[in-house]
């Protein structure tokens with residue numbers, strides 16, 4: 133139980149080719165405007181599946197793994213106008229696809245094609261984001277040395293006084309595991325071994341699919357001696373019920389291929405879940421917000437990063453001009469706003485420049501980034517605001 137209380141994350145993910153953001157947008161827009169498409173993400177429950185399309189970039193020529201690193205709240209799965217629900221897997225039965233969709237998916241009935249959902253579970257700072265980024269081959273999630281930086285994917289540690297935000301995150305870990313085709317449990321090789329199967333028991337083993345394969349990833353092996361790695365491997369093999377243990381160094385990419393291979397061997401055969409060129413389900417707004425949040429974590433100390441919510445208020449692609457991006461950062465107190473702005477707004481300028489450079493790198497184009505800090509007292513306790521900010525299992529589509 134104690135271990136379960138510390139369980140911090142479950143990332144569902146999928147991987148595919150590098151993104152063509154236009155396609156992403158097109159895909160989202162189509163789903164939103166054509167009600168018949170909702171079969172892909174149904175209305176509630178766990179039985180529907182999300183689709184994707186081929187290609188291989190990261191894993192192999194014939195396989196793909198689409199990464200979706202959101203925590204999803206199954207109870208919030210219902211469609212709402214303007215929102216793209218991510219909490220349910222759409223049905224990828226080809227019988228449900230029309231000609232246009234078949235063409236878009238470019239599914240040529242490759243019997244070797246596999247795709248699926250993977251839940252990534254682990255305590256804060258064990259390396260979930262680093263591993264996911266390595267597997268996708270592109271920076272999908274922010275990596276910092278501060279715990280709990282990846283809120284959409286990471287479930288908060290249970291504290292004495294639990295924020296509503298954390299409660300919602302905890303709900304999400306369960307739904308992420310429920311829908312997964314296989315589960316990765318990441319542990320830190322530098323820490324004392326822990327009984328992983330107890331985590332799942334305490335989390336409600338019943339909520340996991342029966343016989344869902346579980347891989348224990350012993351991460352950060354670069355930080356301990358090879359003999360120690362071998363001992364920890366043996367311990368985990370002996371005292372946990374996982375299907376396999378693989379030692380890796382996510383940071384340096386060692387063993388990551390083995391993890392991919394393991395995942396592929398566990399995914400069901402079938403067409404891709406997403407159209408080509410989508411690297412993640414997240415629209416680019418989500419990534420932009422994540423990049424800004426990463427910079428906040430890098431630049432500010434203490435409670436400020438944790439009290440900050442980043443919203444991309446507007447994203448306008450302007451032909452012949454830089455894309456215009458308007459971002460608001462919500463903090464809880466005026467004192468936090470003062471820190472964030474800095475003397476003469478210097479801290480804010482620094483933040484905006486660092487974020488802009490990374491966003492440009494991510495989007496592969498120049499952007500005009502406008503940033504504003506606003507105070508919304510106790511936003512982390514406000515259920516309405518939390519949902520609005522995407523913690524209810526849905527994100528706003530472009």
Ligand SMILES: Nc1nc2c(ncn2[C@@H]2O[C@H](COP(=O)(O)OP(=O)(O)OP(=O)(O)O)[C@@H](O)[C@H]2O)c(=O)[nH]1
Nearest residue numbers: 257258259260261262279280281282352381382383
């Ligand atoms: N030496 C070493 N450091 C690693 C490795 N994997 C991750 N790290 C570092 O560990 C820290 C946490 O990594 P993250 O990937 O952000 O961990 P996380 O589990 O996503 O963290 P949370 O967002 O707190 O849940 C970062 O400083 C990483 O650089 C590894 O294999 N070796």
